[in-house]
Amino acid sequence: MTQKKTYFLNMGPAHPAMHGVIRLILELEGELIVKTEVEIGYLHRAFEKHAETETWNNAIPYTDRLNYVSPLINNSGFCCAVEKLAGVAIPERGQYLRVIASEISRVADHLTCIGANAMELGAFTVFLYLMEGREYLYQLIDDLCGARVTTDYTRIGGVKSDLPEGFVDKCRGVFPKIRKLVADSEALLTKNRIFLDRVEGVGVLSQADALAYGITGPFLRSTGVAYDVRRAHPYLVYDRLDFEVPVGSRGDNLDRYLVRLAEIEQSLRILEQCFNQLPAGPVSLAPWEMRDAFIFEDMGKAGNTALLPRCLAKTCRTLDGGGRDQAAGIRVADPALVMPPKEAAYGNIEGLMNQFESVMWSWGVRVPAGEAYAAVEGGNGELGFHIVSDGSDRAYRVRCRPPCFFIMAALPKLLNGGYVADVVATFGSVNMIAGELDR
Amino acid sequence: MNSETRTVASPFAFDTLRELRTDGYNVLVDLTAVDYSLYGKCRGRMGWEGNFPANAPEPKPHRFEVVYRLACIDPATGLESLPRLTVRAPYDDGSVLLSVRSVWPNADWLEREVWDMFGIRFEDRPEIKRLLLYEEFVGHPLRKDYPVKKRQPLIGPKSGELPDSPSFNAVRQEIPFE
Numbered sequence: 001m002t003q004k005k006t007y008f009l010n011m012g013p014a015h016p017a018m019h020g021v022i023r024l025i026l027e028l029e030g031e032l033i034v035k036t037e038v039e040i041g042y043l044h045r046a047f048e049k050h051a052e053t054e055t056w057n058n059a060i061p062y063t064d065r066l067n068y069v070s071p072l073i074n075n076s077g078f079c080c081a082v083e084k085l086a087g088v089a090i091p092e093r094g095q096y097l098r099v100i101a102s103e104i105s106r107v108a109d110h111l112t113c114i115g116a117n118a119m120e121l122g123a124f125t126v127f128l129y130l131m132e133g134r135e136y137l138y139q140l141i142d143d144l145c146g147a148r149v150t151t152d153y154t155r156i157g158g159v160k161s162d163l164p165e166g167f168v169d170k171c172r173g174v175f176p177k178i179r180k181l182v183a184d185s186e187a188l189l190t191k192n193r194i195f196l197d198r199v200e201g202v203g204v205l206s207q208a209d210a211l212a213y214g215i216t217g218p219f220l221r222s223t224g225v226a227y228d229v230r231r232a233h234p235y236l237v238y239d240r241l242d243f244e245v246p247v248g249s250r251g252d253n254l255d256r257y258l259v260r261l262a263e264i265e266q267s268l269r270i271l272e273q274c275f276n277q278l279p280a281g282p283v284s285l286a287p288w289e290m291r292d293a294f295i296f297e298d299m300g301k302a303g304n305t306a307l308l309p310r311c312l313a314k315t316c317r318t319l320d321g322g323g324r325d326q327a328a329g330i331r332v333a334d335p336a337l338v339m340p341p342k343e344a345a346y347g348n349i350e351g352l353m354n355q356f357e358s359v360m361w362s363w364g365v366r367v368p369a370g371e372a373y374a375a376v377e378g379g380n381g382e383l384g385f386h387i388v389s390d391g392s393d394r395a396y397r398v399r400c401r402p403p404c405f406f407i408m409a410a411l412p413k414l415l416n417g418g419y420v421a422d423v424v425a426t427f428g429s430v431n432m433i434a435g436e437l438d439r
Numbered sequence: 440m441n442s443e444t445r446t447v448a449s450p451f452a453f454d455t456l457r458e459l460r461t462d463g464y465n466v467l468v469d470l471t472a473v474d475y476s477l478y479g480k481c482r483g484r485m486g487w488e489g490n491f492p493a494n495a496p497e498p499k500p501h502r503f504e505v506v507y508r509l510a511c512i513d514p515a516t517g518l519e520s521l522p523r524l525t526v527r528a529p530y531d532d533g534s535v536l537l538s539v540r541s542v543w544p545n546a547d548w549l550e551r552e553v554w555d556m557f558g559i560r561f562e563d564r565p566e567i568k569r570l571l572l573y574e575e576f577v578g579h580p581l582r583k584d585y586p587v588k589k590r591q592p593l594i595g596p597k598s599g600e601l602p603d604s605p606s607f608n609a610v611r612q613e614i615p616f617e
Contacts, residue, residue: 053587212465213543214469214545227518384468388478
């Protein structure tokens with residue numbers, strides 16, 4: 001009599017299809033997966049603890065490293081949460097710039113996910129096409145922030161700088177190229193028998209399970225729930241933009257791929273609308289000019305208030321020693337406590353002083369005590385930040401709600417009962433990003 | 440994203456949450472904790488400097504709060520049919536808190552993370568496993584009394600001496616975290 005035997009197979013932590021470092025312990029019966037155990041934490045970098053020990057603005061570079069495929073969304077997410085707690089609204093142009101940066105990032109994120117997934121299933125050409133598309137976007141991001149991946153573009157109260165010269169035209173020139181590359185890839189994949197055999201009906205998660213596991217983003221939409229944070233809780237200027245929320249129906253690998261494809265087009269649409277609507281004005285609450293306080297008074301009395309938010313009052317800093325405690329709670333609402341623009345920091349002495357004061361420990365931006373939770377739509381779903389402040393110059397606690405975490409918690413449900421060869425297809429289609437999973 | 444907040448004593452948190460699940464809150468968006476042991480108190484050189492300002496927050500009577508963030512997503516419309524709800528359960532070492540993984544399956548991992556980072560025990564999960572850190576790790580790093588510069592037995596010099604970085608040591612030496 002033959003006896004059924006199971007055996008164990010380790011995938012990861014250093015496996016080429018594991019996208020970073022994660023370990024799957026599969027219990028196999030022949031080629032069928034009986035049980036899956038997911039082990040995470042190999043990329044744990046203590047983001048939450050670090051954020052508690054750094055000043056508010058210094059924590060932003062750490063957020064780049066969460067989802068390193070779409071870092072600009074993380075930057076805006078963190079800053080939106082802090083600004084919500086501080087009760088400040090950033091200038092309109094700054095909000096548009098954040099949306100533009102986020103959507104460029106989202107396209108790059110989806111291109112990477114589809115490309116890597118296709119490559120793992122043998123379609124190397126598609127990978128090269130989509131990486132070429134991503135390269136165009138990375139060059140745009142490079143123009144925007146001076147870095148391709150470690151962007152650090154937002155600041156509390158706005159963004160680092162305005163768009164570089166000719167950025168909008170460059171973007172408009174890039175979009176047709178991306179559309180062409182995506183269309184070429186789609187032609188290679190969507191009706192390809194080899195690809196369809198690997199993804200159709202594989203890695204299915206039901207709608208009820210996806211909701212029970214708290215999954216959001218393209219994954220949840222592929223099961224037919226049109227939940228999108230940009231639509232359900234519009235932040236920044238998303239309520240003024242017209243876009244669709246593409247949904248699937250079966251929740252399998254193919255639907256996730258199709259939803260991502262459709263979202264690329266929607267993101268490009270959003271970007272075009274942003275360029276048409278982009279208002280003039282300041283990009284940050286940061287003051288540009290330094291004037292004596294009595295000049296403000298006169299301007300205000302004359303009813304000339306439009307320019308006031310762009311100006312910084314010169315106050316006597318020698319009084320700071322006595323007056324700082326009274327000012328502690330209102331510091332962030334005061335535009336003077338937002339980082340000055342680099343032109344001012346390098347261009348005049350007041351800007352330089354302001355720069356120093358806003359980066360010195362226990363001096364800089366202070367957020368009033370309290371708690372806030374704000375979420376943005378990340379590449380993989382709802383990226384939330386729960387911020388607790390005790391009124392000092394750094395966060396008391398920062399909790400990041402990473403969208404990948406919930407997908408990985410449901411991974412055994414996706415894989416069990418399938419074949420071991422499908423692990424690669426399924427794992428690639430859920431777009432696990434170890435940086436935000438392990439934080 | 441505005442939410443209502445409800446505070447529940449930790450022994451009753453499970454029943455409240457189970458009722459909320461039947462009331463329609465079908466998604467556990469997040470489960471986390473906050474260590475309030477230094478809230479409104481001096482946090483050393485990097486926090487309040489010397490005298491407190493008048494608007495420093497009140498210290499909390501309990502050490503932790505476990506935060507459950509609930510949402511009700513309507514699958515048909517993709518919108519939320521109820522306002523978001525935050526349930527906060529005050530917790531001290533020794534309080535009773537039950538696991539909600541039977542209500543929302545993703546609570547399994549979230550509770551493991553809360554145990555891992557804060558050492559908050561769930562009464563019916565005595566054998567709970569660490570999630571992000573490894574079994575040999577000593578302590579719970581997001582507790583406020585866990586020093587930032589602490590060395591772990593498996594990593595770095597066994598004597599526990601500081602990392603060999605002059606700039607790091609010069610800056611961080613005076614932080615009275617320990």
